[in-house]
Amino acid sequence: MKRVLAIFMIVVATVVLPATVKASGDNQEEINPQEIIFHHLGDAYGWEVPFSHEYRIPLPIIVNDNAGKWHVFSSARLSEGGTFADGGAEYKIATGGDYSGKVVQVLADGSEYRPCDISITKDVCALFIASLLVAWMAFALVRFYKKNGMKAPRRGMGAAEMLVDFIYTGVLKDSLKEKAPKYAGYLLTVFFLIFFMNLLGLIVIFPGGANLTGNIAVTLVLAVCTFVITNVKGNKHYWKDIFWPDVPLWLKFPLPIMPLIEVFGMFTKPAALCIRLFANMMGGHMIVIVLTLLIFIFAKFGAAVLSVTTVVSMAFSLFMLLLDVLISFIQAYVFTMLSTLFISLAVCGGGEEEKKVTA
Amino acid sequence: MELFTPDFGLVFWMFVTVVVMCVILGKFAWPYIIKSMGDRADLIDKGVLYAQEAKEQLDNAKSEADKFILEAKKQQSEILREAARMKAQIIEEAKEAASVEAQKVMDAAKVAIEQERKEAELQFRNEVSSFAIRIAEKLLRERMADNKAQSQLVEKLLDEIETKN
Known part of the structure; x- marks a missing residue:
């Protein structure tokens, strides 16, 4: 039965959808893919609702x-x-x-x-929604603990707790050791904010749809926060490593080659954080939009081409969206992990053997 | 390229949001969640440890009980052996005591019998002597019925006394 339904859906998709596209496309001017893409990726002063360009x-x-x-x-x-x-x-x-x-x-x-x-704007509003969701999730967990004491949360709460535990024990505790609780406030918040913003971005209609983490302003602020924490909290060892690293003397004395590189590295690390998240999320959104636009671009080549394109591009965009769900998590995780690593290198170095990072 | 130039409004709101979220969640949510998870993990660890210890104790208790039973059995057999030994000893002692007592009784009886015998002998002798005297009296009376015989006897006795002297 399920298989019959699936085949039926595909047939409908191939026959009906192109027809509607054709019908709506006939009395419209030539589409401009670039404009559409940037319109969807960019910010706006109002929030579009489905099936309407006016309202x-x-x-x-x-x-x-x-x-x-x-x-x-x-x-x-x-x-x-x-x-x-x-x-x-x-x-x-x-x-x-x-x-x-x-x-x-x-x-x-x-x-x-x-x-x-x-x-x-739309992005700011989406940011508020994501923040509220994160706060709601965190305080739901807190309320659960207050109410149920030592019981373990189930279902959604269990998943949320698992995520917190995954990030806290898996990432923060490993790198920051006993200093983990001090930076947990920032790092956990950032992880969940990015994760929720990423996922909300994948939902096409109202509460989602804003390409937030694919906006350089958002990732820039996050990267600057990491940069500020790293350099403000950096200990003696961190600064010594930058201005007087353990390299042969000629590399740092008359001409401060290594110190220059290290100072440069101070800025490239958070810049890489910023660009990585931005490019990944924007790329994901862009691919899905382009795949969808293909249908409209191929619409003028006739019904047969249109049908095939519809099915293929829908299948691909579905695949890409699912992949984006994975990327949403991975990018949030990577951002948090690298931030943790940078902070731990700045605040925990000296005492123990330091790890070499190539980020 | 609008996408690559950060918009001031969004930067401003993003910054405000991140700072507010970090302060609120960092103060009221994450520490509590982390603490609760840690507490629960500790509780579970403790529970597991407790269960392990309890199991160990149970196993120990079983072997201990076995040991006790073995000990008890040993003691039991020892006590039984002791009891048997004591029984034998008591019987032995009783036998000895009985034989001593019997000996005593027999000795006493022997003494009594001897005394009886002596008394009887004495009595018998007295009686015999009194019989003999009576017999002799009777005989004498018969034989001494006449004066002649009497004088004869006196004569004879005197003779005897004379010869003896």
């Missing part, structure tokens, strides 16, 4: 105008390229130029001024 969930826009005054208004007021005047300042979403897609202030002389913009 978006409005989100608050918070801007500081050129006079230093704060303005808060709904993004619905700027939809469809409209302008909105709030207390003498006129705003619109730029359609071209340097600030394309961003809220800009239209000055009296007609020029565009980009205000300081801390709007709750």
Whole structure:
């Protein structure tokens, strides 16, 4: 029965879907894949709902105008390229130029001024949702322990506990030893934030769909946090390793070759963290979108090609999405593991033998 | 390339969120979760250790009980042997005591019998002598019925006395 259903679904997919695509594609202009891809990967002032390009969930826009005054208004007021005047300042979403897609202030002389913009955009909203989910998960566990004492949590809570344990004992305890509890607050939070943001990004409709960890701003902040902790908490041994490493004297004395490389390494390590997460997640999203777009690109070559493309690209995007679930976990894990490693090298070095890291 | 230039708004909110989350979760959630998991692991470890010890004790108790039983059996047989020995000894002693007692009784009886015999002998002799005297009296009376005979006897006796002297 299940097999019959599966075959039926495939037949429907090959026959019906191309037909609808054809029907909807006929009276539309040529599609622009690049624009669509970047539209999906980028940020927005409203949150799209399924099956509608017009209606978006409005989100608050918070801007500081050129006079230093704060303005808060709904993004619905700027939809469809409209302008909105709030207390003498006129705003619109730029359609071209340097600030394309961003809220800009239209000055009296007609020029565009980009205000300081801390709007709750789609990405920020998704970030809040992910944070709330993480907090909800963590406090659900805490509540469970408070209520049930020494009992072990089951099902979802058990999975959450297993993840915490996996990261804490498997990663933090191994590298940081007795200092693990001190950095657990940051590292566990970062792991779960990244993990939840990754997974939410894979859900296509409302609570998800924002390409958060595939946005360089997000990964940059995370990497900077790791960088700051590493260098602020770095001990004597860490700094000695940077400025006076254990290498032959000629490598560091008249010309500080090794110290230069080490100082450079200080920055490349978190930069690698930032780029790795960003590129992985953005790449995953991009591949899925491109595979889906293939259907529309091949639509003009006739029904037969369209059918085949539909099935193939759907199968591939399904596979890629499943792979992305795995990548979501792996990238969150890798980010946490490397952050732990960098921090442990900075705070635990000296006493014991140090591990050589090539990250 | 909008994707590669970090947007200030998002950086700002991301930073705020990360800091707030780290502070809240790092203070109230993770330490408690980690502590609870550690406590539970300790409890389980303790339980396992306890169970192992209990099992060991049980095994020990079994062997100990066996040892006790063996000991008890040994003691039992020893006691039985001792009892048998004592029984034999008591019988022996009793026999000895009985024989001594019997000897005593026999000795006493012997003494009594001897005395009886002596008394009887004495009595018998007295009686015999009294019989003899009576007989002699009777005989004498018969024979001495006449004076002649009497004087004859006196004569004779005197003679005898004379000859003896």
